[in-house]
Amino acid sequence: MLKQIFSLVAVFALAFTVSSCQQGNDDVRAAAAEAVETVTPANPAAAQPNQPNVAVPAGPITTMAFQENGTFDFGTVTEGEIVSHTFKFTNTGSEPLIISDAKGSCGCTVPSKPTAPIAPGEEGEITVQFNSKNKKGARNQKVTVTANTNPAQTFIYLTGTVNPDPAAVTQ
Numbered sequence: 001m002l003k004q005i006f007s008l009v010a011v012f013a014l015a016f017t018v019s020s021c022q023q024g025n026d027d028v029r030a031a032a033a034e035a036v037e038t039v040t041p042a043n044p045a046a047a048q049p050n051q052p053n054v055a056v057p058a059g060p061i062t063t064m065a066f067q068e069n070g071t072f073d074f075g076t077v078t079e080g081e082i083v084s085h086t087f088k089f090t091n092t093g094s095e096p097l098i099i100s101d102a103k104g105s106c107g108c109t110v111p112s113k114p115t116a117p118i119a120p121g122e123e124g125e126i127t128v129q130f131n132s133k134n135k136k137g138a139r140n141q142k143v144t145v146t147a148n149t150n151p152a153q154t155f156i157y158l159t160g161t162v163n164p165d166p167a168a169v170t171q
Contacts, residue, residue: 061150062093062120074130074160079168083130087156091118093149101146102126108133109141109158132162 072085091097096117104110108131118124130141141158 059148060095061148062091062095062097064089064097064147064149064154065092066154066156070154070156072158074158076161076163077132079136079162079165080133083132083158083160084127085158086125086127088123088125090123091120094120095148096120097124097147099145099147103144104128105142108135109143111143113145126156128156128158130158135162136164137162
């Protein structure tokens with residue numbers, strides 16, 4: 001990718017220099033345009049810098065299924081309360097399930113994942129804690145679970161409502 005970027009910069013510099021010296025030389029511009037097209041990545045997603053890099057686990061692929069459809073509604077809590085829920089899942093594939101990462105959508109949502117592989121047919125758990133401090137209103141806290149599955153990422157959610165703390169001083 002880096003080599004392609006350098007090639008692209010060199011082509012533009014050459015085209016600019018040549019076209020500055022030879023005004024109206026359409027052949028040089030056409031050659032530069034053709035060179036730009038040839039250094040475009042074969043994978044269009046690679047050309048999009050805003051796409052997050054997802055670590056795709058190597059090795060055998062398996063499947064997993066969460067109970068509760070991967071969503072837990074904690075109802076209504078008062079701002080400042082900590083909500084904790086354990087999501088149970090099953091390795092529904094034929095290979096050991098390896099969870100390489102579990103990441104909350106913000107610092108207030110902290111998951112704890114299993115470190116050992118989960119055998120086919122066995123269950124595992126991911127516990128998620130949500131700190132509702134300064135998080136008033138309707139909430140939909142997402143946890144991204146990365147594992148040797150296809151797709152590599154699965155999402156689980158804590159949903160509910162956080163009411164303002166009545167004891168808090170209002171200004």
